[in-house]
Amino acid sequence: MTSSQDHNKVGASPIVLSIDAMGGDLGPEAVVSGMSRSAKANPDIRFLVHGPKSKLERLIERKKPLAGRCEIRDATGVVSMEDKPSHIMRHGQDTSMWAAIEAVRNKEATVAVSCGNTGALMALSMIRLRKLPGVNRPAIAILWPSRNPQGFNVMLDVGADVKADAQDLLQYALMGVSYARNGLALDRPRVGLLNVGTEEHKGRAELKQAHELITQVSERAQFDFVGFVEGGDIPGEACDVIVTDGFTGNVALKTGEGTASLIGDRLKEAFAYSPLSRLASLLALTSLRRLKKKIDPRRVNGGVFLGLNGTVVKSHGSADETGVSAAIKLAFQLAQSGFSERLAARLASITDIASENATETSTNEESPK
Amino acid sequence: MTSSQDHNKVGASPIVLSIDAMGGDLGPEAVVSGMSRSAKANPDIRFLVHGPKSKLERLIERKKPLAGRCEIRDATGVVSMEDKPSHIMRHGQDTSMWAAIEAVRNKEATVAVSCGNTGALMALSMIRLRKLPGVNRPAIAILWPSRNPQGFNVMLDVGADVKADAQDLLQYALMGVSYARNGLALDRPRVGLLNVGTEEHKGRAELKQAHELITQVSERAQFDFVGFVEGGDIPGEACDVIVTDGFTGNVALKTGEGTASLIGDRLKEAFAYSPLSRLASLLALTSLRRLKKKIDPRRVNGGVFLGLNGTVVKSHGSADETGVSAAIKLAFQLAQSGFSERLAARLASITDIASENATETSTNEESPK
Numbered sequence: 001m002t003s004s005q006d007h008n009k010v011g012a013s014p015i016v017l018s019i020d021a022m023g024g025d026l027g028p029e030a031v032v033s034g035m036s037r038s039a040k041a042n043p044d045i046r047f048l049v050h051g052p053k054s055k056l057e058r059l060i061e062r063k064k065p066l067a068g069r070c071e072i073r074d075a076t077g078v079v080s081m082e083d084k085p086s087h088i089m090r091h092g093q094d095t096s097m098w099a100a101i102e103a104v105r106n107k108e109a110t111v112a113v114s115c116g117n118t119g120a121l122m123a124l125s126m127i128r129l130r131k132l133p134g135v136n137r138p139a140i141a142i143l144w145p146s147r148n149p150q151g152f153n154v155m156l157d158v159g160a161d162v163k164a165d166a167q168d169l170l171q172y173a174l175m176g177v178s179y180a181r182n183g184l185a186l187d188r189p190r191v192g193l194l195n196v197g198t199e200e201h202k203g204r205a206e207l208k209q210a211h212e213l214i215t216q217v218s219e220r221a222q223f224d225f226v227g228f229v230e231g232g233d234i235p236g237e238a239c240d241v242i243v244t245d246g247f248t249g250n251v252a253l254k255t256g257e258g259t260a261s262l263i264g265d266r267l268k269e270a271f272a273y274s275p276l277s278r279l280a281s282l283l284a285l286t287s288l289r290r291l292k293k294k295i296d297p298r299r300v301n302g303g304v305f306l307g308l309n310g311t312v313v314k315s316h317g318s319a320d321e322t323g324v325s326a327a328i329k330l331a332f333q334l335a336q337s338g339f340s341e342r343l344a345a346r347l348a349s350i351t352d353i354a355s356e357n358a359t360e361t362s363t364n365e366e367s368p369k
Numbered sequence: 370m371t372s373s374q375d376h377n378k379v380g381a382s383p384i385v386l387s388i389d390a391m392g393g394d395l396g397p398e399a400v401v402s403g404m405s406r407s408a409k410a411n412p413d414i415r416f417l418v419h420g421p422k423s424k425l426e427r428l429i430e431r432k433k434p435l436a437g438r439c440e441i442r443d444a445t446g447v448v449s450m451e452d453k454p455s456h457i458m459r460h461g462q463d464t465s466m467w468a469a470i471e472a473v474r475n476k477e478a479t480v481a482v483s484c485g486n487t488g489a490l491m492a493l494s495m496i497r498l499r500k501l502p503g504v505n506r507p508a509i510a511i512l513w514p515s516r517n518p519q520g521f522n523v524m525l526d527v528g529a530d531v532k533a534d535a536q537d538l539l540q541y542a543l544m545g546v547s548y549a550r551n552g553l554a555l556d557r558p559r560v561g562l563l564n565v566g567t568e569e570h571k572g573r574a575e576l577k578q579a580h581e582l583i584t585q586v587s588e589r590a591q592f593d594f595v596g597f598v599e600g601g602d603i604p605g606e607a608c609d610v611i612v613t614d615g616f617t618g619n620v621a622l623k624t625g626e627g628t629a630s631l632i633g634d635r636l637k638e639a640f641a642y643s644p645l646s647r648l649a650s651l652l653a654l655t656s657l658r659r660l661k662k663k664i665d666p667r668r669v670n671g672g673v674f675l676g677l678n679g680t681v682v683k684s685h686g687s688a689d690e691t692g693v694s695a696a697i698k699l700a701f702q703l704a705q706s707g708f709s710e711r712l713a714a715r716l717a718s719i720t721d722i723a724s725e726n727a728t729e730t731s732t733n734e735e736s737p738k
Contacts, residue, residue: 037468070662082568087731094375098500119566145631147631147634155587159565162571162572162573163573181695196531196615196616196620197488198530199451200404202488202531203531204531204616209485211450230619231619231624231625231626231627232623232624232626232630234624234627234628234629236627236631238646246565247572247573247617248616250565250600251563251565251599251613251617251621252598252600252624254598254600254602254603255600255624255625255628256624256627256628257600258600258602258603258604259603259604259624259628260628260632261601262514262604262605267636270657273639274655276655277655279651280649280651281649282649286642286643286645288644290639290642309737319515339561
């Protein structure tokens with residue numbers, strides 16, 4: 001396919017990831033360090049890197065594992081955390097974020113990764129990659145440490161949109177199931193719908209309607225619907241996929257992260273308190289490291305945009321080398337498993353079921369009024 | 370005031386609490402044990418206890434600290450976790466929960482405490498105690514362990530209602546400020562409005578409107594408004610009072626609890642892993658106990674219903690002796706500080722400001738359309 005001179009160029013290797021080097025809180029230094037760590041761990045990764053060329057060249061030159069595995073695409077504009085998505089959609093053509101998504105659209109790369117402004121990234125992904133047929137609102141899905149055997153649960157939406165109606169929640173359920181099958185290797189994922197109680201009469205109207213829609217589809221779409229779940233079930237074992245609107249999901253995600261971080265700091269303080277406790281922490285070092293690895297939010301860094309023609313991984317804005325590397329690892333796994341194509345195929349096969357049921361439901365709903 | 374024969378009867382002591390002994394997951398045994406612990410710690414507490422008389426008599430007789438400090442009121446009905454609030458409102462007159470609230474309404478007790486069904490407790494509290502003038506939706510406020518010097522933040526609403534409009538959120542801010550002043554001794558509490566980002570253009574429409582209303586009132590009501598905050602700020606130090614609707618607040622509360630509980634279990638596993646780590650945990654026992662005390666959700670057990678003529682403390686349904694005792698301690702503190710009266714007085718003095726501003730805003734809002 002390529003001439004031998006191109007051997008070191010991106011395109012000759014099996015998996016090419018498109019990296020937005022800019023827009024993260026720690027700058028391109030953290031992104032390039034994360035790329036380097038991933039490259040070292042996996043010889044099959046190649047990168048298309050977007051950002052200011054001279055700066056990126058200097059950073060990449062310093063990292064041995066990246067030698068001959070990056071192609072830098074000059075982009076002068078940077079999307080800041082303060083930029084309005086609507087502004088970037090109209091005027092962001094020169095930004096590294098735009099270029100990173102464009103490479104997925106052009107099939108030069110399989111998955112794009114960015115640490116930048118979530119709203120702008122979602123807006124650009126939607127207009128450039130376009131939604132899959134049958135999808136109304138795309139969603140961002142994350143993996144959450146849980147008590148389940150697979151160690152993680154899928155939660156979506158965690159912030160693509162601030163609202164979701166019953167139909168959207170149904171699609172989130174379907175997309176979440178697909179992600180759980182591919183990402184967590186679960187044959188028959190169990191889906192829960194997030195609410196303020198598990199009784200069927202509780203909560204908002206759209207949730208009761210979504211409960212009905214998801215129940216109707218679950219059998220034919222081959223997943224188990226456990227009904228309503230509560231916040232405590234997100235890290236729990238009642239289900240594998242937690243479905244909610246992007247406002248609630250985002251608050252839950254950040255509350256969980258904040259709580260974990262507070263406990264981690266308190267734990268450090270507790271062990272630094274006295275000479276005896278400092279000795280204890282030395283003895284327990286391996287145990288504590290093991291614990292940290294299990295609950296370290298940086299190691300499950302990466303929200304996946306679902307429902308588009310192509311996959312985009314959103315890393316935490318404050319991601320450091322470890323965090324960026326985790327996001328890249330996730331992007332690589334999704335690229336390798338052909339996730340985008342599988343999700344599209346699955347959605348196409350069940351969209352008919354869903355819309356058929358929706359028509360039935362809305363007819364049923366309206367007649368008694 | 371009372372004759373000497375009444376000395377051991379409830380009513381002769383400064384603070385009488387009204388306790389619903391039924392409806393908690395662990396039954397009246399846990400409630401009576403919690404009462405006993407609180408009674409031991411504080412000689413000024415007296416109890417009016419509601420539930421099946423003969424059963425309660427047997428349980429209370431076994432606890433020395435409760436001798437002569439309880440008056441049992443026979444109530445045969447029990448509100449279960451599955452009962453619909455609307456059903457209890459119509460048919461719950463014989464329940465221990467109804468009687469517990471009634472005692473506050475009749476001024477026989479200052480504060481009521483219940484471990485039962487939250488929805489039913491709120492519904493009964495609303496119809497029996499009635500809302501304070503100017504309050505549209507009452508709210509449930511909790512204390513959340515935080516990085517702030519006072520160790521806790523106030524969050525409301527965590528589940529009184531599944532929705533809140535801009536006016537409701539403004540009232541939550543005012544009530545939360547009052548609770549932070551009385552409960553956390555903060556002169557000038559800082560209020561944050563929970564959203565999915567801190568930028569002013571983000572989030573749902575009612576949040577933008579609430580942002581405006583709270584900004585207008587903050588100066589005259591003598592608190593600082595820090596604007597939008599995110600889930601991570603709930604255990605953080607950006608503000609002291611977090612304002613949100615009851616759906617989001619409830620999910621955030623239970624997510625935080627679930628995350629803390631998962632980490633706690635993982636920590637135990639980590640320390641049980643090897644002989645060396647078991648030795649380490651022995652050495653670190655005091656440190657770990659100190660940590661547990663700081664983050665143990667049972668010790669901050671108790672949601673306070675705000676916005677009613679009288680105070681009701683909702684304990685966690687699964688509360689054990691420690692949890693019930695924490696809820697009773699909170700109830701005692703609120704009763705002692707005259708919180709109900711203070712909150713009512715403050716709301717009365719600022720309701721005029723709020724409604725005045727609301728009228729201005731709604732006029733401004735409608736004119737451009």
